[in-house]
Amino acid sequence: MKHENIEIPAAVRQKAVAQGAEGRNWLHRVASLFIELEHDWFFTVEATLAGGSESLVAAATTSSGEPVVLKVLMPPYGTYAGDTRTLAAADGSAHVRILKQDNERHAMLLEHLGPSLGVLGLSIENQMRILCDTLGEAWKIPAPLGLNTGAEKARWLRHFVTATWEELGAPCSARVIQQAINFAESRIAEFTPETSVLVHGDAHGANILSDPTHPGRFKLIDPDGLLAEPACDLAVPMREWSRELLSGDAFERGRERCGFLSQLTGVDLRTIWEWGFFERVSTGLLTMSIGNEQEGWEMLEVADTWTAV
Incomplete structure (x- = not known):
């Protein structure tokens, strides 16, 4: 029909x-x-x-x-x-x-909501401010029962990174993959329900839309819905905007971004960095696996600079 x-x-x-x-x-x-x-x-x-x-x-x-x-x-x-x-x-x-x-x-x-944050022509800094403000409100919502956890996501990503890297013929260094595995294992080991909140899981610019009933405010769409530490959500802005990072010292710019997200949210720097690193590597490999090699390469190139220092 x-x-x-x-x-x-x-x-x-x-x-x-x-x-x-x-x-x-x-x-x-x-x-x-x-x-x-x-x-x-x-x-x-x-x-x-x-x-x-x-x-x-x-x-x-x-x-x-x-x-x-x-x-x-x-x-x-x-x-x-x-x-x-x-x-x-x-x-x-x-x-x-x-x-x-x-x-x-x-x-x-x-x-019905309005345009997404990613199409409004705002600076990266202002996009991160809006994202963190919206996530901060979302983290206050009591998590429902039955959600997957941040530890489960980290375990899945650890396996995905290793398997996909091998399937793609090692498109980045083994050093990058080992660092991603180490950070995933760190987040698995430190997971506790008591310090976890309801996280979105994929809060990129296309998944946060303007609220036409409250100008200047935004709402999240398409949540994965996880019980995880807040840094799990901040991994997404850490993985985005690779070209902006590569246009200068990618390591220093990455640390500055991590610090800015920590300042906006009060979330620990180390947990943001660890989640951001293996989210970047896993997404870079995924992006390459579906044929977008340039974007995937840029993500992995940033990750390589983040392991070199």
Whole structure:
């Protein structure tokens, strides 16, 4: 069944095909899911939205004329539980408000937000200020039960880094990989639920949107939803903007960024640095593995300078 207002973005289609038979089956039936949800939840899909790769997202309008967003995840639905539990716990605080959800169809109806932080043309410093302010509010939300932990994420990344580095034919030095493993093991060893908070897990510029009802404020979208130390979230701004770091002394600029994030949040420098390092290495390898070799190389080049001193 087709839907005249649904056009599947290339990134979504490619990711679904990469999932094999289950992903291809989802592609064949996702339009029917949209039609079913329109009927059940009384809204009309206006147009699909680009930007993500693990779900099909569309702008929609309710029967009362309210703008909303529909999000339907693709298999294997690994982020769905953390996403919905986090948004339900937040209840609109520092996160997009979830209006409806369907656990069988892995669908969510969300409030409509404005442009993302990453497209507003702000300086890196101002983007980090806004991100830290928003994360600071998010960290106050009591974490729901059943979330994966920061230690589990670090274990997974430790394995991913080693396996992917070998699969790609060692695109960076063994020294970088060993440092990433060491830092991952450090964060695993120091994990405690008592010092952990509800973290987003992937708070980059496309996952923080302006709040049209409160000018100057922002909300997070697409949370992984983890119980982890706050530095887990600050790993993301540490991994971003590689070209800015490489345009000067990448090590000194990295330490300055780490210090700035610590100053903004009160989070310990060492934990930010450790999370930031292995997040940078894992994301660099992931980026190379999906064909974006230049961006991945830049991430790993920064990591190499961070191990050289």
